[in-house]
Amino acid sequence: MTKNDTPPAAGAAASRNRWGARPEGKGQWQFGLWAPAAEKVALWLDGSETPMTQDDDGFWSLAAKADPGLEYAFVIDGERRPDPAARQQAGDVHGPSLLVDTAARKWRSEWSGRAWDEAVIYEMHVGTFTEEGTFAAAAKRMQELADLGITAIELMPVSQWQGARGWGYDGVLPYAPHPAYGTPEDMQKFVEAAQAAGMMVILDVVYNHFGPDGAYLHAYAPEFFEEERHTPWGAAIDFTEPAVREYFIENAIYWLRDYRLDGLRLDAVHQIIDPSPHHFLVELGERVQALDLDRPLHLITEDERNEPELRDTGCYVASWNDDYHHSVHTALTGESEGYYAPFAHDPIGDLVLALSRGHVEEGQPRHGKETRRGRPASHLPWTGFVNSNQTHDQVGNRALGERLISLADPRGVEVAHAMLLTAPFIPMLFMGEEVGETAPFLFFCDHDGELARLTREGRQREFKDFLSFGEEVPDPNAPETFERSRPFRGDPAHMEHWRDLTRRLLSLRAERIVPLMKSGRAGPARVTRTGPRAISACWPFAEGLVVARINLGSPPDTPPTAEPEDFTIGDPAADPFAFSLIVSPHK
Known part of the structure; x- marks a missing residue:
């Protein structure tokens, strides 16, 4: 397949499976790397180098005998680099990768998934959810969430980035679980614990950019990226390249298959620009839906364009609905800065639209906005919209990370909580919201040197007009910023009141509302x-x-x-x- 050709439609092979190290049985592994401009590529395996062979489409490949757990890397024109499709690293993102057969896990329990209209999503950051910040520690609390009525865990991105702390949106190794959280097996055990409690597990994946530290594809495969366009977070990815499309489609299939996930949430798909006749996102959706994994698979988007197209394909079940969030937020807080401005004009009127049609902005003129956004989407099922009162984005991207309950009348926040959990859209709670959490969720990272300085100064500039005299944006690299973002340390009586409220609302939803939703x-x-x-x-x-x-x-x-x-x-x-x-x- 050449660049700009129409990719295979649904029903084609699940994946060409050419990236990374793939076990083929009897100790044999197949290694693949796309580096079309490289003159020489070799496999470094357990201390020895073996030349690889280049195909006409720019892939380098080699078959070799090896044992799981061995270190390996690719030597590209003399530079040793980790596998960009590594399933696990031996250490940080700059060093060698490890041979891991993630598909070999023997699951101890059966899991047939859940219908989408049963979803009550809980957005979780693994690193702050427990004191240990690991998959293993989080697994021990899955039954507790299920008992509240949560039916789906949505993990913020876990793909490895440099350092220990971070939100996960600056990952550079999309196939490797972040080692601070645990091993691939630890993540699989977490998934099994959640499913044993009756909850789906959805993973947030980032296919629109790579992080700033350790993304070596820029150096040896510049063709992976567009020459001129950039996203707000880095170089734009060229989705017209077949090898690039395969890299991410293989990644989606890998998470769903090897980790028995129930779905993926695709971050900021409005930054995935593809002029191909068959858009990358449509192909990805078709390839996922063509999988035979004996359970329903749910793809969710974040798309600030308010376009119904992807949901209309039948491959994507829902999209995050920021319009609902903005209407509720401005109604309760009165805030009117930035993207809240159009919603602050008449937030109750906007909420009427959100509760009836899903999106608020459907291409009509809006107060204070020169450009129009969106297209009519009221034909979509109500379950095509993931509604929320708080998310990592809307809390953590504030200068001081305040949650809604710290900004508005608590009585109003309780009303908004009840409205969210009983309306027939898909509700999503942000970690801690179920107990009325008041601790902030701040932006934090773990950069070194110049990158740390640039990040810190960038945050200060971004919010200089939003802070009161004497306030400063917390240093995102400081460990105490990370520590302040941990929930579940508040007043026990306050948390129990909210926990009971959440439990009663979700019990009503499961017993009385979901059966009506299923009737159509x-x-x-x-x-x-x-x-x-x-x-x-x-x-x-x-x-x-x-x-x-x-x-x-x-x-x-x-x-x-x-x-x-x-x-x-x-x-x-x-x-x-x-x-x-x-x-x-x-x-």
Whole structure:
């Protein structure tokens, strides 16, 4: 296949599987590297070098006998480099890789997955979720989350980066679990523990850029990247190259197959630009859906364009819905800076749109915005939108990492919590939100030298106009910034109150709302504004209705008709912050 040819459609081979070190049985391994401009490439294996052979398409390959656990690397025009598709490193991102057969794991339990409409997602950062910050420690807490009603864990990226601390979005070895969290086997055990508790595991993957330290592909395969375009985080990737497409598609299949994951969340797909006749993201979706893994696989996007195209293909189940977040956030905080500005004009009106149509911005003119964004998406199922009140992005990209509960009236935050967990969209909680966490989640990293200085100074410049006199952005490289971001250290009574609230809401969702969702949508949502800051919402299903009354700062102009309620916070007829829910099955 040459550049710009149409890639294979669904039903084609799952992967050409040419990158990295692949076991072929009886101690035999196949090694592959794409370095089309290199003059010589050799395999360095356990201290010895063996020349590799180049194919016409720029791949270098070699078959060799080896044992799992041996160190290896590629020697490219005299420079020894780690395998960009390494399954594990011997140490940091600059040293040799290790031979690991991740597909050889013998799973101790069966897992048939879960339907998407059952998803209640919990976004987790492995490094701060527990004191140990490891897969093994997190595995011990999976049943606790399942008992609350969580049905899906979404891990922030785990692909290896340089250093120990970080969010994971600056990974440079997309196939290798970050060693500070544990080994590949530790990650597999974590997945099995979550699934044993009845929860899916979704992994956040970054296919739009590489991190700034240790991405050697730039040096020996410059063709991997576009010459002129850059993303906000680094050089743009050239997805018209067949080898580049295979690198990431093989990666997606590898995580789903070898780690028994239930899905992937693709970071910032609006930065994946591909003019090919068959877009990379469509091919990736088709190839994943063509897999036969005996369980449903769920692909989620983050796409700030508000485009329904990928969900329309049937290969992607949902997209993160920042419009919902921004509407709730501005309604509760009154903030109007940056991307909040258009939503601060009429946040309750925007929330009406989000609760009825999914996205708010669908290509219409918006207050204070010169450009239009999005296209109509109300034809999508409500489960095509992942709604959230907090995410790592929206909390951690603030200068001081404040959570919503530290910025708004706690009564309003409880109402927003109830609205999120009972509406028929897919709800997502950010780690700690289930217990009303008040500790910040800050931006942290673990860079050295000049890169550390540039990162620190960049954060200071970014937020210089948003801080009060005397405040400073916490140094992202300081260990104490990382430590301050750990949840679950607050007041036990406060956390138990929130834990009980979360448990009751998710029990109601599982027992009463999800069965209606499974019966199928029976028409458009009926969402109206009943007061300056009050909303009434009705979602019709084939077997019943879900009706919510939501006060986010004022009661309705006319008291609602008294009906038996399945859940309440406050008095919806009189209190400025109140919530009630009626789940009404058809008789």
